[in-house]
Every structure is written in structure tokens, then in C-alpha cells.
Amino acid sequence: MALLEVRDLGISFGGLRAVDEVNMKIEKGALVGLIGPNGAGKTTVFNMLTGVYRPTDGGIRLDGENVVGKKPFEINKMGIARTFQNIRLFGKLSVLDNVKLGFHNDVTYALPESLIHFGSYRKKEKLMTEKAMEILKVFDLDGQWNYKASNLPYGKQRKLEIARALATEPKLLLLDEPAAGMNPNETAELMQTIELVRKQFDVTILLIEHDMKLVSGICEYLYVLNFGRLLAEGTPSAVLSNPEVITAYLGD
Amino acid sequence: MNKIKNLWATRRDSVIAFGIVIAAYIVVQIMSMTGNISYSLKGMLVPICAYVVMAVSLNLTVGVLGELSLGHAGFMSVGAFTGIVVTTVLTDAVPSDGLRLAIAMVVAAAAAAVVGVIVGVPVLRLSGDYLAIVTLAACEIIKSIVNVLYIGMDSKGLHLSIVKQSFTLEEGGKMIINGPIGVSGINKISTFTAGFVLILITLFVILNLINSRHGRAIMAVRDNKIAADSIGISTTRYKLLAFVISAAFAGMAGTLYAMNYSTVTAAKFDFNLSILVLVFVVLGGLGNIWGSVIAAALLTVLPELLRKLNFNDYRMLIYAILLIALMLFNNSKLKQMLLERRGSKKAAKTEGEVA
Ligand SMILES: Nc1ncnc2c1ncn2[C@@H]1O[C@H](COP(=O)(O)OP(=O)(O)OP(=O)(O)O)[C@@H](O)[C@H]1O
Ligand SMILES: [Mg+2]
DSSP states (O other): OOSEEEEEEEEEETTEEEEEEEEEEEOTTOEEEEEOSTTSSHHHHHHHHTTSSOOSEEEEEETTEEOTTOOHHHHHHHTEEEOOSSOOOOTTSBHHHHHHHHTTTTSOOOHHHHHHOOTTHHHHHHHHHHHHHHHHHHTTOGGGTTSBGGGSOHHHHHHHHHHHHHHTOOSEEEEESTTTTOOHHHHHHHHHHHHHHHHHTTOEEEEEESOHHHHHHHOSEEEEEETTEEEEEEOHHHHHTOHHHHHHHHTO | OHHHHHHHHHHHHHHHHHHHHHHHHHHHHHHHHTTOSOHHHHHHHHHHHHHHHHHHHHHIIIIISOOOOSOHHHHHHHHHHHHHHHHHHTTTTOOOHHHHHHHHHHHHHHHHHHHHHHHHHHHTTSOTHHHHHHHHHHHHHHHHHHHTOEEEEETTEEEEESOSTTOOOOTTOEEEEEGGGOBOSOOOOOOHHHHHHHHHHHHHHHHHHHTSHHHHHHHHHHHOHHHHHHTTOOHHHHHHHHHHHHHHHHHHHHHHHHTTSSOBOGGGSSHHHHHHHHHHHHHHOTTOHHHHHHHHHHHHHHHHHHHHTTOGGGHHHHHHHHHHHHHHHHTSHHHHHHHHHTOHHHHHSOHHHHO
16 A cells, blocks of 8 residues: 555635646655646645645545545644745744654643643653754754754755654655755755655655756656646656656746 | 753743842832831732733733733633632631632632633634734623622522622622622732732743743744644644633732722723733733733832822823833844843744743
8 A cells, every 4th residue: 555645636726726636656665756837736735735725626545544634733643744835934933942843742741741840841851852953963953953943044944844844753754845945055965865864764755846857866756747737757767758748847 | 062051041040030039029028018118009019910920921822822812801800700709708618818819819710711711712713813803802791791790698608690680698698799889898818928929830830831842832833823733733722722821820810919909890800901911011022921020010110109209290201201112122123132142042042932
């Protein structure tokens, strides 16, 4: 059974058919790319996978469990975490606290312990801090753990979002244009980090990217979306030589 | 490692802050025992404590959760009248004033929390301006209900009605809440010490909350609801949590406040009071708990101090100028700079954690 199964997924906004008849099957441990020109519906697919939008048609299953109709926070608990195209950090909180929040449902203690700081409070906070620092290290953010998140440079903010998502220990990680706004060096470095993360955290990754060449470097399978429909899918080399894909991108 | 140092610095800061509050209490206590405090100022000590607790608890909703509430006085009202009923009922059973007051506060907190849930569940589906307007309405509804409430006690126990005509007590029964006339003949058992202890408890609990997983979740909801949702945090749950804890402390402040006067009416806990407390919170700094303490205490005594200093003619003018100056300072680069001078590490930390 595939980790993620998307069947005939579709959504309409008023008269606009933003996504239509999208089918995807992602195996556990895969690193898959979702590409397509501006406005193709990529982010909308993510929003449906994470419960931000409720699809008007089709089904989504994670590990065989139905996802459609669940609330976003419930879907995260089921095992899907994501980052956002327009960065959404907890801006006034520290870098460390942003990641510690990712452990909210994993390392827990009760409300009275929060109010009076007794019982397992100290132990659990320490554990959470250690775990968070470990993840921050992977993204080379540990040196800035006490920065206010909104004070980080743009590229680092993107990384922090990935770190926070990983802290929820997801089965499936969705990255929406993780390299947007980064220079070529930073981008290359990030792509390496993503590959590393997949192995180290044993997570399946679906990532959106504009730049086809960039994803073809690390993704083993690509889905191409155009005007809300799947235009092509397959290995990067097959997809990139597909004439339809080339026209869609050149006509962009 | 600088991490440890930083944690130490935070703890040291809050020890210092608690130290200042305790020192202030001791100074005032000595002054009042040696007769160095004017009669009118002495009468303000308990209300000041109540306002500090109100401001700190409202800051939890407005500063930490980030939702504007214009109805905080409503919860204070619930706590005030609950406290009055509880202390009256327990007059014989619990002879110790302090213990009776403490029990009354706990019951008042519970009552205000229950009302907090009733108001919060529908209201917290909204946000921003809508939420603010509905909290205001909720406060008015509470006021109207208390205004027609008749509660009395006789040998058969407590009686409650919202119709005066149908309200009768046995011979020798005691009227506790008399509708729009309110309550009179209260046994004034609130003391400055009781208020001081309540402030310490409020600060301890709310600062602890802010530095916990629950508090972080509340601040996450404030900073970005969609992101909070995306990492498995139920935004409605944590909004409600902050709102209800905030209401519970307002309830305790209500009991403290009410038990300091011989008469109390529902009209006292109106929109103006909600706004007054909101002013303390905004001027003290959103999310800045110690700022709320200082603003509430300072702005309550200030008009009185100015009167004493024979500034009577210009009293309100000076008060207004000070309000504006504080507001400007709060939004200024100067404050930012001062904060940064206290160490770049600290400045990076969050407002809520400045503590
Ligand atoms: N909430 C919404 N209401 C109405 N239309 C929407 C909504 N969300 C998305 N759309 C529309 O759906 C289409 C797909 O948008 P989407 O953001 O998914 O594209 P995208 O592939 O992520 O593009 P980009 O590469 O620019 O991020 C667009 O036409 C967009 O305007
Ligand atoms: Mg997009």
C-alpha cells in the first residue's frame, strides 16, 4: 500500500476549477516533486492534503486512512506536516520555541504542570529543548536558537519552517517552494539538506518547485500540474523530455 | 554554554521583579502602619491590587493570545457577586476572614471560568473586531442579568429569582443581592495583604503558563493560526484555554474588589471599567506582564498623588499627558534600544518571555 493515495482530487472556487482529476500515489520513503507553471494549482493540492481546503471531489488516504473532512491539526496528528509558500513562522517567538512547538503533541505534560511548574515540567521541557536543538543543528540554525524568528534572514526562515514541520515527526512532509528566494548556492545546499533529512528522519517528501532542473537533481519521480490537471508524471528524465511539458513551461 | 546563562538570566530577572513587588508591599505596609499614608490612598490599596490582577489577566487574552476583549469587567462582576454570596453563606461556618475570602475567591474563579466557557465557545469562533464587539455585548448581558438577580438566604437555604414579586424570604432571612440596588452591608474582609497575595499568585501562575507548552501554544495561535494548525495545535482549544484562565483571575479580582466596599452594584462593572483595564494593558505593553503591573498600579494612584501634591487644577491634564507619553514611549525606538542594551541575547527573546 502506498503511503499517500490521491484519487480523482478536484476543487472549485466558484466557477474556477482550480484542481481537477488529480491522481497520485507516493510510496513510503520516496522523494517526489510536484511541478508546474504559476497558478497551476500546486499549492491548492497541498491545501487539500492538509485540510486547509476541503476538496469538492475525490479522496485522499494516508496509510489507508481517510484524510478528507479532517481538521488541519488532526491531519498533522495523522502524519502530514508542511511548509508554506509564503512563510508562516511564529514571528514573535524564538527560533527554539518555534521548533519546540513542533513537539507539542509528542512531548506532553498536563495543564497544572504548566501553571505551577511541578511534576514532569522540567524534565519534559529539557527533553523538548534537546530534541529541538538537534533538529536545529541539521539546518545549521542552532547558533541562532534565541533569535526572534522574524529577525532571521529569509533563507533561514525557510529552513526553520522545515525544522518545525519535522519536529512533528511526520510520515509525509510537504514542502511548498522551499528554495524560493534563495540564491543558487543556498538552493543547492538546501537540496542536499533535504536529501539528508529524508534519510535521517525516515520521512517521505513531496515538494513543490518551480525550477524543473532543480528538482530533477534530487527527486526520483515528478508530477507535472498544468491548469489544475496532471499533464505528465514519471522519472525526471522522462518528464523533462516530454514535449507537452516543454510547451507548458515555454508557453508560461 | 550561553543557553544556560540565558535561562539563568530569565530566572534572575523574574526573581528581581518579584523582589520589587514584595519590597513595594513592605514599604507600603510600614508606611501605613506608621501613619504615613493618606486616608484616601489607604482606601485605594485593595482596588489597586484588584486592578493589577485584572490587567495581568486581561493581558493573557489581549497580549498573549492576541484577541481584543472589551468585556473583562463582566468576569469581574461574576466573581464579585459570587464572592459576596459565598462569604455571606459561610459567615458562621468559616469564622476566619482570610480563609473565608480565599474560599470565596476559589469559588468565584470557578464561576467566572464557567461563564468564560459559556461566552468563549461561541465568541472565540470570531476574531478581531467581531470578537471585541461580542465580548463587549457579553459584558453588558452579564450586567443586565445581575441587575435583575435577587438572591437571599434563610433557614431553608439559598433562594434565587429574577422576579422581585415572587421573591420572599422567611422571617429573619437575609437578602444578599437585591436586583438593581445591588448588595449592601458587606462585611469588608478584603485586606491589602490579601490583595498582595492574590497578585503574587496571579503573576506566578500566568508567568509560568507563558513559559510552558500550553503558553507557547497560545502564543503560536496569536502569531499564526494556520501555522499552529499545521503542526497539530487545535487553535480553538488554546484560544478557549487562554480566555477561561483570564476570566478565572478576573473573577478572583472581583471578589477581592467587592469585599472591600460596603455596597456593590452591577453597574460598577461596566464598559468603562473594561476599557480602563484595557488601557493599563496597552500602556504597560501587550504581552508584557510586568508592564501591566506597573501601569495598573501607577495609573490608579497617580490622580490621587497629584491631588495630594496640590496639582489639583492640573490633575487631569497631567494625567492625560502622562498617558500619551507612556503610549509614545511604548511604541518608540527608545524602548527598543533600551531593551537591546540589556543584552542582544535578551532582545532576541520574545516579549512574553521578557517576564
Ligand atoms: N481560496 C481561493 N479562492 C479562489 N481562488 C483560489 C483560491 N486558492 C487558489 N485559487 C486559485 O487557484 C489557482 C491555483 O492556485 P495555486 O496557488 O494552487 O497555484 P500554484 O500552482 O501554487 O501557483 P504558484 O506557482 O504561483 O504558487 C489560481 O488560479 C488561484 O487563483
Ligand atoms: Mg503555490
